[in-house]
Each structure stands twice: as C-alpha cells, then as structure tokens.
Amino acid sequence: MAQDFQNKAKELVRSSSSIDKKIKEFTHLISKFLYNSAVSIFLFDNEEDEFFLRSSTLCYQGRLDEMRVSASRTVVELSILEKRVVSMREVNRPPGSHLKGEYHAFAIFGKGEMLGVVSIQCISETGLEQGKLDAAGEAINQLADAISIELKEEMVSRRLTKIEAISEAGVNIIQTLDLGRLLKLIARSASLIMEAESCVLRLYDDESGKYTIREFYGLKGEEVQKMLVDIDRSVVYKVLKHGNPMLIRDLGEEEKRIAFDGIAKTLICYPMKEGTDIIGTVTLIDKFTRESSNPILFTEEDLENFEKFIRYAEKAVSNAVIFERNEKLKNFDNVTGLPNHKYFQTRLLTELSRSERFNHKFVIMICELVHHTSFEKFYIAWRGDRIINRLGRVIRKTVREFDVVARISEHKFGILLPGAEDAKTSVIPRIKKSIENELEQVNDGGKDIKVDVKFGYATYPDDGEEYEKLIFKTNILKI
Helix, strand or coil: CHHHHHHHHHHHHCCCCCHHHHHHHHHHHHHHHCCCCEEEEEEEECCCCEEEEEEECCCCCCCHHHCEECCCCCHHHHHHHCCCCEEEECCCCCCCCCCEEEEEEEEEEECCEEEEEEEEEEEECCCCCHHHHHHHHHHHHHHHHHHHHHHHHHHHHHHHHHHHHHHHHHHHHHCCCCHHHHHHHHHHHHHHHHCEEEEEEEEEECCCCEEEEEEEECCCCHHHHHHHHHHHHHHHHHHHHHCCCEEECCHHHCHHHHHHECCECCEEEEEEEECCEEEEEEEEEEECCCCCCCCECCCHHHHHHHHHHHHHHHHHHHHHHHHHHHHHHHHECCCCCCEEHHHHHHHHHHHHHHHHHHCCCEEEEEEEEEECHHHHHHHHHHHHHHHHHHHHHHHHHHCCCCCEEEEEECCEEEEEEECCCCCCCCHHHHHHHHHHHHHHHHHHCCCCCCEEEEEEEEEECCCCCCHHHHHHHHCCCCC
C-alpha cells in the first residue's frame, strides 16, 4: 500500500502538469493515503513574509492567496526552525472514545530554502502508523524538489519578462521628445511594469525652484489622490536631500508615517538625475499582482528592477527638456522671453484664417521704441537689454492675457489683438501711459533715458484682408 502510494506520488511529481495542478492532485493523493485526512499545503511568500494557502481538501471560500497565516509562535514555526516533522496526538482520551485525533506539520525545504509547510489533520480509529508517515514524508520531499525547480524557473521567467518589458518601454520613452506626453508615458509605464497601483512624478521647475507634480497615474478618487500625494511629499524631501532611492516595505510599521496606514501599504521613491543634479522623482505606491486582490510589499528586487527603468527615464527626460528649450529658442526672444518675429508671423496667419472663417475682427499693432542719444549710450554700455526687457514686460501686462505680444526687431514689438475692433482709443493710450510710468521708475534710479513710443496699427478686414496688406498698413506709424 505504501509502495503503491509512493509510486503514484513519483509519477505525479515527474509529470508534465503545471505546478498548481501537481500540488492540488498531490494534496488529494496524500489525503486519501492517510485515511482521508484534512490536508492543506501552504507556500511561503518571501515578499509578504507569511504563508498563503496553495491547496487544501478543506472547504473554503474566496481566493486561495487571500487565505494567509503567520507561522510565528506556532507548531509550524517549530517544524521550520528544526526542519523536522512535528506531530501532536491526543492523550488522556475519555473512556469509550473510539477515534483518535492527531496533527502533523511537515516543513517543505528545497535546495536549502524554506518553501512552505504541509498541514495534516487526521481522525482515525487506530491513528497513523509511523510507516505511513514516513512514506508521506518521503513523497513530500519529492514534491519539494519539484516546487523548488518550478518556482526558480518561474522567478527567472518573471524577471526576464520584466527586464524585457523595461527595455521595450525604455526604447519607446527615449524616442518621445514631447515632454508632456513623455511624462504621461513614464508614469503609466512605471505603474504597469512594476505592478504599482499609483505613480506620482515630480519634475524640477526652473521658475519656482521647486519639484512640482507633473503627472499622477492611478484610478483612485480625488480625495484619496490627495492623501497619496501627501505620502509622496513625506518621502520626497529625504530622497532629494540625500539623492538616494527609498524603499518603504510597510508604511504602517514606521512611526512617523503611521497616519498613512490604511491609505497605502508600501512604496518606492526613486530620484531621476542628470549628472549629479536631481531633475525629478518617481514614486510608486502599492503593489498588486494578477493573483492578489490586496497590496503586497515592494522588495529589494523591485528596487533593482525599477533602477533599470529609471535610467531610461532620466535619459528621456533630459532629451525632451533640451528639445523643448531648443524649440522655445526658435520661437522666443532670448532677451525678453516674448515670442519672436517668426512666431508672430505664424500666429498672424492663423488669426487671419480663423477670423475669415468665423467672420471676426482683429487688430494688429506695431509699437516702436524711438530712443534718444541717452538711450544709445546706455545701450552701448551693455545695459540696454534691461530696458527692453522691462518695457516688453510692461506691454505684456497691459494687454489682455490671450493677446499676443512679440519682439519682432531690436526696438519693435508686434501686438495681435484677437476680436478687437479698435486700438487707437483704448489699447494704445494704456500702453503709452504704462511705458511712461516704467521709464519714470527707471530714471528715479539716477538714469536719464528718453524714449518716444510710436504706434502703427491695422484692423481686419477694414484695412485689408490679406497678410501683406495688413503688414504694410501696420508699418505706417500713425501715432
């Protein structure tokens, strides 16, 4: 009988079936051999540091992996620590009892690593013979070898798959030069590859000097998103200060972050660098696998894999930022930061097309700064750009937010007023007054700079419906 059982166990373990099927069939095979005992096989989850149910002859509801137990201070822990079978049998049974109850815990080890435990609960008239227990133990050892090989292959396959996914995503993001689209792609790819529920991406902002959130990926509601951003903020400061990545396996175990327990369980925050400068951070919050409905813990292996992804992200962001700056230089004046002549021409053509289609009016203006000798001396002394910059800002502030102000030559500004019907009685007086006030402030600082302002303007379609005609009319300075 024992030999027949062992032959069947060997045949099952060596079969080409999947590891899940092997474990399930083995559970029922050993149960039948041991007087229909209740047999459960728990495997150890290194990421969670606890056991999860893989197969059982007991009735249960829900997913197998949701049934998790801790071995701490249990018979199972004793079996694991001493690598032996731990057996418990009834003593002092009452007179007249015909059945015996017993429990056996078989720790499963493969290649020296702890894999799990086989739990056996048996009720019989005579109790389990030692020969049956020895045969069961031998079969369990054979199963352990199969599980060890299968899990190692599964781990290698999963790691290779993840590395391949990172490499594929890396190629895609490096080819993306649009910064806005790139950041969305980084956040989404990082979440999907690393199996994170949420991702917060920050980028350094030159104007504010702060690391601002540029992208959030996740399906949580707005209120929860705010709390996740608070969690991100609580770790980003330390990452920026030391320049090192941060892995928090369990937020609930950290006293300073105990308030976040229940909102999120685990996170990784990694800095993106350009040389020694930190250009941003990427934070992953909560890890979910296909098999789990509850978040599991990020591991050191996750941290190592994420570093590979970050290397691609760093290069991609650097490329996109450089590309964006170069594109901006093509369309913007480097002194005032305003759009340049090329950009102004493009916007004028666009406004012509739009106004013709919707039968709207618009005004095009030129504002020329006619300077005196005092200004020329000031300009030659390499300080004139400061005045041009200040006056450009004044004009920009004076007109509406959606109006276009561009520096079209050394001392000329072009102004496009969509939807406007007049400039002579409204916009021009305001601009002249603002420029006069600004020059007064400049001269109060000990300067004696005189600048006259001349304006030319044309209204579409009253002064022309073609680009060349409008430009000609505008260049005739009237005021």
